[in-house]
Amino acid sequence: MSVEVHIRQGFRGFDLDVRFEAPVGLTVLFGSSGSGKTSVINAVAGLSKPKKSRVVVNDAVLSDSAAGVWVPTHQRSLGYVFQEGRLFPHMSVRKNLMYGNGLAKARPEVASFDQVVDILGIAALLERRPSELSGGEKQRVAIGRALLARPKLILADEPLAALDEPRKAEILPYFERLRDEFSLPILYVTHSIAEVARLATTVVALKEGKVDRVGTAAEVLSDPSFTPMGPRAVGAVLEAVVAQHHEDGLTELSANGVALMLPEVGHPTGHKVRVRVAAHDVILSREAPKGLSALNIVEGKVHSVRSGGGPGAIVSVDTKAGRILARITRRSAAALELSEGVRCYAVMKSVSVAPQDIGTR
Amino acid sequence: MTEWLGPQEWAAVGLSLKVAFWAMLGAVVPGVLVAYALARWDFFGKQIVNVLVHLPLVLPPVATGYLLLVTFGTQGLIGGALKEIGVVFAFRWTGAALAAAVMAFPLLVRSIRLSIEAIDPKLEQAAATLGASRLMVFFTVTVPLMLPGLLAGMVLAFAKAMGEFGATITFVSNIPGQTRTLPSAIYAFLQVPGGETAAMRLVVVSIIVAAGALILSEVLARRIARKVGQA
Numbered sequence: 001m002s003v004e005v006h007i008r009q010g011f012r013g014f015d016l017d018v019r020f021e022a023p024v025g026l027t028v029l030f031g032s033s034g035s036g037k038t039s040v041i042n043a044v045a046g047l048s049k050p051k052k053s054r055v056v057v058n059d060a061v062l063s064d065s066a067a068g069v070w071v072p073t074h075q076r077s078l079g080y081v082f083q084e085g086r087l088f089p090h091m092s093v094r095k096n097l098m099y100g101n102g103l104a105k106a107r108p109e110v111a112s113f114d115q116v117v118d119i120l121g122i123a124a125l126l127e128r129r130p131s132e133l134s135g136g137e138k139q140r141v142a143i144g145r146a147l148l149a150r151p152k153l154i155l156a157d158e159p160l161a162a163l164d165e166p167r168k169a170e171i172l173p174y175f176e177r178l179r180d181e182f183s184l185p186i187l188y189v190t191h192s193i194a195e196v197a198r199l200a201t202t203v204v205a206l207k208e209g210k211v212d213r214v215g216t217a218a219e220v221l222s223d224p225s226f227t228p229m230g231p232r233a234v235g236a237v238l239e240a241v242v243a244q245h246h247e248d249g250l251t252e253l254s255a256n257g258v259a260l261m262l263p264e265v266g267h268p269t270g271h272k273v274r275v276r277v278a279a280h281d282v283i284l285s286r287e288a289p290k291g292l293s294a295l296n297i298v299e300g301k302v303h304s305v306r307s308g309g310g311p312g313a314i315v316s317v318d319t320k321a322g323r324i325l326a327r328i329t330r331r332s333a334a335a336l337e338l339s340e341g342v343r344c345y346a347v348m349k350s351v352s353v354a355p356q357d358i359g360t361r
Numbered sequence: 362m363t364e365w366l367g368p369q370e371w372a373a374v375g376l377s378l379k380v381a382f383w384a385m386l387g388a389v390v391p392g393v394l395v396a397y398a399l400a401r402w403d404f405f406g407k408q409i410v411n412v413l414v415h416l417p418l419v420l421p422p423v424a425t426g427y428l429l430l431v432t433f434g435t436q437g438l439i440g441g442a443l444k445e446i447g448v449v450f451a452f453r454w455t456g457a458a459l460a461a462a463v464m465a466f467p468l469l470v471r472s473i474r475l476s477i478e479a480i481d482p483k484l485e486q487a488a489a490t491l492g493a494s495r496l497m498v499f500f501t502v503t504v505p506l507m508l509p510g511l512l513a514g515m516v517l518a519f520a521k522a523m524g525e526f527g528a529t530i531t532f533v534s535n536i537p538g539q540t541r542t543l544p545s546a547i548y549a550f551l552q553v554p555g556g557e558t559a560a561m562r563l564v565v566v567s568i569i570v571a572a573g574a575l576i577l578s579e580v581l582a583r584r585i586a587r588k589v590g591q592a
Contacts, residue, residue: 045490073489074497080490086483090505090588099501100491149491 003027003057003153003185007043009050016040016050016209025201026179026186028217030193032228035206037189041157044187045080046073057153057185077107079146081156085138087130093141094126100149107150110182116144119177136167143174147182154178154186160195169356175199176360193233197221197276198359217274222323224306224314231312235278236325239361242271250295250350255321261295261350265358274361279314281352282326285345286336296348298324302338317346324348366562372538373546374566380454380542381522384461385515388469392514396473397503401482417528418467426531429460433532456533457540461522469518476510477503508585516578520571543567 003022010016016036020027029037042048044055046062049070055062062071079100087096097113117123120140130138139159146154156175160168172195179186179199188199196203200217205228212228213220220226222236240255242265251265253273260275267273289297300319307313313333315326324346338344366374395414399407417425433440433450440450450456480503488498504511526544533540535549547563550556 047486047490073486074492074494076490077492078490080487082483082487084483086481086487088484088488088502099488099493103492103497145491155490 003044003187004054005040005044006052006054007040007050008052009039009043014209018204018206018209018211020204020211020214022185022187022202022204024183024185026175026188026199027202027204028196028200029187029189029204029206030191030196030200030228031206031212032191034208036209037191037206038157040206041155041187041189044153045078045155046071046076060152074103077104077150077152079110079149079151079154081139081142081146081154081159083158083161085130085135085142087133087138087141087145089130091130092126093122093128093130093133096130096141097126097144097148099145100151104150107152109148109150110184111147113148116147119181120144120174134167135163136170139163139167139171140174143171143178147178151184154184156186156188158189158191160190160192165356172198172356172359180360191229193221193229193235194276194357197235197237197357198274218322221276222316222325224304224316224325227314231308231310231314231327232280234280234314234325234327235276235357236316236323238275238277238322238324240273240275240321242267242269242273244269258298258319258321260298260321260348262353262358263351263355266355267360272361274359275353276357277324277348277353278357279325279327281348282324283347284315284317284326284328284332284336284338285347286338286343288345289347292347294347294349296350298346298348300324300344300346302340302342302344304340305333305338307333317344319346366566367559369537369541370546370559370563370566373541373543373563374570376454376457376538376541377523377543378570380457380461381519383455383458384465384522384525385469385519387458388462388466388518389511389515392466392469392518393473393504393511396470396477397499399470400474400477414470415467417464422464422525422527423531425463426460426528429456429463429528429532433459450533452533452536452540454533454540457525457529457542458522460528460532461525462518464525464528465518465521468521469514472510472514472517473507476507476513479510480506509582512578512581512585516574520574523567523570523574 006019008017016039018040029040031037043050043053052065053063061069062076063069120143122140122144125137160171196217203217203220204214205212205220218237218239227234238255240253240260242251243254244252246252249264250261253260253262298319298321300317303316303318305313305315307330311329312327313330315328315338317324326346399411431437435444435451450459485498485502488502493501524544529542530545535541535545543563547560550560
């Protein structure tokens with residue numbers, strides 16, 4: 001089960017040449033606006049026809065310009081979740097959900113109607129019209145509609161971009177379930193690092209129409225040279241397991257044996273989670289700090305120190321819990337004599353990790 | 362009521378309703394197709410089609426009627442061919458319906474085209490990603506969403522067909538019981554001394570029919586708008 005994509009298209013002053021393979025799970029096409037990510041997903045959907053393309057989903061060739069193959073959109077067995085929902089205004093939620101389902105009777109269902117309604121919590125909305133739904137509700141119905149269309153590939157184009165923060169937090173877990181509970185390849189376009197950190201099995205980072213880098217979320221995000229949204233958005237992803245819920249409201253995670261204390265995590269003990277630790281929330285110390293209010297102190301070794309033109313530097317520290325990125329000033333880096341191979345301690349306040357930066361994996 | 366209008370007057374009213382109904386019905390399918398093509402497709406000669414469709418709106422109706430007579434008359438290019446298979450328009454009520462349909466066509470197309478252009482093509486794209494073929498998209502998304510415009514266009518076309526005079530009288534003349542529609546009858550009554558009262562009665566009938574059509578379309582439009590969700 002995998003997706004193979006190769007798109008080439010010359011626009012005025014902009015060449016798109018994107019080639020990647022996406023394994024099972026959720027592949028994020030990440031990039032700033034103008035990086036070509038929407039062009040890629042629309043070519044995969046068949047909504048736009050690039051000059052050269054080869055798209056293969058689980059051995060089914062959807063397009064191959066060299067062989068003259070171009071399967072029209074409606075025969076591509078897709079489930080596409082758009083940014084604006086695009087629900088049919090003249091149909092009830094129920095009819096919207098069943099629209100694609102009834103058109104593809106020959107393919108097996110990915111999930112039953114009842115299952116989808118249950119997972120997305122939309123049982124109370126079934127007889128309503130899209131105009132009577134909130135933004136978050138619309139997006140849940142849109143996910144359901146895509147899932148019920150018996151898809152072999154799920155596409156999502158910035159599905160959270162039109163929502164406010166609380167609604168984003170409401171919808172994110174549904175994509176995690178989509179990723180974890182169905183063995184469907186998902187292609188997900190976003191420009192949000194937070195969504196990459198939570199959702200991506202594989203990250204395909206695009207830059208000016210080319211693939212900039214490919215890897216797992218942890219690999220790509222822990223690379224200190226990867227600062228597409230500026231140094232403020234840098235943060236590593238740690239993979240951990242929920243170890244224990246403490247009575248004082250803290251949750252203890254175990255990241256490869258290293259205990260991390262975080263504010264209450266809404267997952268049961270034993271649940272695998274991923275935590276994004278923003279680089280500007282990490283303090284470094286050369287000696288084991290004492291008398292500090294921060295609960296998480298992890299020992300490690302400096303892997304690299306990168307500084308740009310500004311006063312800041314990003315230090316990547318290899319710890320037993322995984323690679324942690326810290327954004328400190330160049331002055332501090334010099335004062336602490338931080339350089340490759342130096343032992344140090346990364347200090348993280350428990351409360352600095354926002355709940356939406358903790359996801360399942 | 363039967364005494365209120367004479368048999369000739371009743372005939373005119375009945376004929377007008379029949380002519381307008383068939384004119385509207387006959388124009389709907391080509392109207393939708395042309396409106397869709399103008400709204401959604403780019404093709405060679407689009408502007409020419411656009412002008413041709415709108416021509417009856419700006420041309421003197423008598424000119425349109427004459428052109429119809431030339432093409433659809435029994436000696437005409439199309440009319441001659443149709444006569445071979447037994448279809449005759451000239452000086453028949455069917456000719457009146459054809460003239461009314463041609464005159465109403467631009468109004469119908471304009472109304473439908475506007476409502477198609479108001480439909481977000483992204484909805485049609487979404488339907489395609491869910492597995493709907495072009496035809497399926499058209500019937501399950503485009504048509505339901507353009508219903509308000511289609512209905513408004515049909516009412517307009519019906520009203521226009523009821524009132525059509527110039528092209529009709531030129532093409533099919535003013536034969537009582539055959540091609541004497543309401544406007545033709547009013548005109549005829551006004552030509553004879555003492556015909557004013559009869560003409561006035563038919564004017565009142567015209568007002569009732571026109572107002573009825575408008576009210577009906579309002580009610581239907583509101584119902585459809587509610588159904589479509591106006592989102």
